[in-house]
Amino acid sequence: MSKLRASTSAVHDQLDKKIMDRSPFASKEHYGLFLRYQYHLMNYVASLYQGDQLASMINNLKSRDRTEHLLADFKDLDMIQPNQAMSNAQFSASLHESLGWLYVVEGSKLGAAVLAKEAEKLGLNSEFGARFLAGSGAGRGSHWRQFMQDIEALTLDEQQEQEMLNGAQAAFKFANQLVELSYNQAPNLTADVA
Template identity: 40%
Template sequence: MPMPAAVHPATDRAARLKAETRQVHEQLDQAIMALDPFRSRDHYARFLRIQWAFHVRIAPLYADEGLARLFPDLAARCRLSLIEADLTDLGFAKPEAPGTISVEPAEALGWLYVAEGSNLGAAFLFKAAQKSLDLGESFGARHLAGHPEGRALHWRQFTAALDAADLAPTDEEVVVDGAKKAFAFVRVQVEMEASAAGLPATSARGI
């Protein structure tokens, strides 16, 4: 009998990342909404600056050749230029750039999970930007727009590649650690915006 072709069974890495970061994601959502980002375009700029800092930080990952072998459409997924265009549309300056990261591939997968997942959840934010601020996919909310193929399909393609990546068992914790670091980085940006706006730290309000 012919032997079946060797295939790498897909892991449940994406599902595990979701479970392990559920709480920090919820806390981040609440902290962002506490900035009241859809009250006005000036408030929305707070959110854009947070997004910009995060995507500047991870931009090198989207240009990484090794990671591009795992995610063939990786470079096209980078949304940094869209965030910059959103800032320009609205006449807002780019804030001071944070340093970029250079991390090992397993940790990079965690950071990428957070960045790509945030586009799935952005459906709600996109609608709010349209409704409250009259922004859209060609002005001011470019980076929140869904992929032409649909957000869900675009996300499933990413998670399929994420699940299929061949890692050593000991690397699984490193992936989760990368995702937690990414959420923590974004959270710090939120707190910096809150402080610049004269709002109390969200943690002081139990978020």
């Protein structure tokens, strides 16, 4: 986990800044763009949460998927579910790269606690409009600790560990590109950012 944090800190900071520079909680309209970004990201990585191999490595993997919460938020806010943002882009990664992608997506839930407080200022909460920002019943901290323990418990050789680090780097780079697409409606996005 410390290697994952160290290898992604710069690109992680870049993503945080890029999102916050767009003032996602300045208004419900801004928040809607943020929701669209989150939906495109979760939709792109949906297969991560359905894989049996990953499920054997990460506890409660299928229940960690937030896509249904996002769809409910769109409905709450009378927003239309976004169309496919990425033409012909399909998630593809090795098993160990996928662990790196999961690290990025699951890690975003920790920051969601702060974002949920901002959403409350817009009248949104875990039961209306900001469901995807809500923690699980067991709590964000315990879910993240379990995820970290699952990663630490894996026996990875040097190449597998490097693949995991590469996957996390690729996920952050992709997420950075996706911010541009979601907010600017650029025509295409390529997933080949590793």
